[in-house]
Amino acid sequence: MPSPRKAAGPKDLRAVVDRAVADRAALDGMRMSFSTIVDRQRENAGRIPDLDARKERLRKTKEACVGDEEMLAQAIASLRGNGFRVIVAKDAEAARRAIREELRGLDLVVKSKSNVTKEIRLAEMLEAEGIQVVETDLGDRIVQLAGCAPVHPTGPACHMTRGEISRLFSKHFDRPVSEDPMELTRIMRDEIASYIVKARAGITGANAIAANEGAVVIVHNEGNASKCSMLPDKHIVVTTPEKVVPSLDDAVNVTKLQTYLSTGKIVSSYINVVTGPSYTADIEKQVYAGMHGPKEVVVLFVDDGRLEAGDKEPQYCIGCGMCLIHCPAYNVVGPVFGSPGHMGGIGVLLEGSRGRDDEALGAGLYLCTSCGACTEVCPSRIDTKKGVAAIRRRTRASGKGLLPEHTAVLSSIRNYENPWQVPRKQKGKWSSGLGLPRKGEVLYFSGCSTSLLFAETASRAVRLLTACGAEPAHLGEAERCCGSVARKLGDENLARSRAEQCFEDFRAAGAKQVVTSCPGCSSALKHYPEIADRYGIEVQH
Structure with a gap:
């Protein structure tokens, strides 16, 4: 696991x-x-x-x-105007300190799904500080008890079978728990509910922040995020600057896409729009905070290098x-x-x-x-x-x-014109006996892996081109490496030099069109369009 x-x-x-x-x-x-x-x-x-x-x-x-800091400032101003307290944390450590301060005097906090809190390892820090953290999302709670990593943003425990969950719960509750999904759901729902009743503060993430309206949008299916956001003392929203969008319309678009793509459903069970702390004005029209929800809502933006990121x-x-x-x-x-x-x-x-x-x-x-x-x-x-x-x-x-393997592969490309550390002449073996000319307007480029590992693919590609009347030529053992692997290993100079030399060979062979059956070679040869344009040679896959 x-x-x-x-x-x-x-x-x-x-x-x-x-x-x-x-x-x-x-x-x-x-x-x-x-x-x-x-x-x-x-x-x-x-x-x-x-x-x-x-x-x-x-x-x-x-x-x-x-990265639009003006829009972020607009969002912060709108949120504050709606009664939120807003904190901007420069880095993960500052974010953890701020949350620890917000939870001063408490020994329990419940939280809903939040990738940002995982990023800053919030739960580990709070637990080390003596604050019990209880995940209220069923999948996150399973992962928390199992001590394993989540495997999907909205389905963190989807790698575990009901049998594995049953055994996990049986150990946790110190009694047999059946594999029936309804029983597994019920027993954990009851335990989580017992923590929610005792908690005074809850932590959630945010799927989007609407700058114009000053609203926090939270999407969930289980109803747990609503409960975490409605505890009597404090609701802490942990989010990041890139979650800011211009309006609620834009936020709804984000949530609709996220729901469909992450679950296949058209809409989530719950879409919460929070525009400030709970309050009532039913007594003499005076505003009193904390009626059926928290007295305070804190939005914490975790920057942690995002605003300064080059990409x-x-x-x-x-x-x-x-x-x-x-x-x-x-x-x-x-x-x-x-x-x-x-x-x-x-x-x-x-x-x-x-x-x-x-x-x-x-x-x-x-x-x-x-x-x-x-x-x-x-x-x-x-x-x-x-x-x-x-x-x-x-x-x-x-x-x-x-790694030594990287060095060996790059050396092989330089010395043998292939990443597989075999003599260059081996690349032309598949075409021996086919009578392919070395020069022609249509040149078939087989590539290293196809030549050495999938020779039948190369032979079939040639037969197909011939059947189409193309009369393909092939460079045989003179064919070079396209440089694809070198580029993938970060050696841009070697990758570019190999692509340049390939086009030199194509021109010498009289090629006007190069056809390759290898997607990696196609990508590599097209990666430098200025080279192809200079030689006037078209590459097709």
Whole structure:
């Protein structure tokens, strides 16, 4: 079962990944849950016909708002005008100190789901200070008792089976608890309710903050966030500057997308809009705080490097988890890929964008395959692949995170024109006997992996091109490496030089069009459009 971890070095991370791969069955429940979400999305797709328009609106909203300190100031002013107390914490430590001060004199706090509190490791700090923290979301409570890492933003315990949860609860309650989901839900609901009754303060996150209205928007299904926000003394909202959007209309768009993409449902069970502390004016029209809700509502913005980040795009994330569902690496290793509160490649990117290269490495900088599947499904169109490549270049230039395997692969590209450490002449073996010319207007570029590992794919590609009347040429053992792997390992100079040399070879062969069946080669050869334009050669996949 995945367990929480702090930033690890490359060798430590490799050991963690090895264990995750060896125990791949531990994440079968997660993968099954992901399939359920996708199936539900298909079932309900017709009920959200404007999905693409909503995504486009989200992207434009994020581009306009993230990093806009004037809009943040407007939001703070509106919130304060509505009676909120607002605190801006420069970093995680300042945020933890502020929350500790807000909870002075209390020994219990209940909280609902919040990725930001996970990011700043709030629960660990409060527990160490003698304040009991009880997660009220069922999935988060399961993860809290199990001592493992969450695997999805809205389904933190979806990797655990009902049998595993039954055994966990039986140990926790010191009596047998059946595997019946209704029984599991009831027994934990009753325990959580007993804590909520005793608590004087609650902590929640926020899905969005509407700057114009000065409103906090919270989305949830279980009803627990409502209860945490209605305790008599204090409601503490822990959020980040990038959650600010211009208006409630924009906030509702965020919540609708988040709900559909994270669960497959069209709308969540609860959407709370909080515009200030509870009050009554029913006695002589005088305002008295704290009628049926808290006397105080505190909004804590955790900056922690966000406003100064050079790359703001990671902050466009709305936490829907679509990237995780479709990430091939995450589906194998699970939450060892990512940073606290931010799973998968977006966790790596968020750390690296704030200049935290060691944390990005420990979060799995080199676990990303650069396939781009996350960007294809991301409602904000976050280009994780591009951001990860930039962080890899930076860490490589500073000598961080280098592994012997990386050095060996890059040396192989330089010496053998392939990353597989085999003699260059092996690359042309698949085409021997096919009678392919070395020169021609249409050139087939097989690539290293196809040539050496999937020779039949190369042969079929040639037969297909021939059937279409293309008469493809092939460079044989003279074919170079395209540089794709070098770029993915952060060696931009080697990657560019290989692409340049490939186009030199294409021109010498008289090619006007290069066709490759390898997506990695296609991406690499198209990555430098100015080179292709200079040589006047078109690359097709």
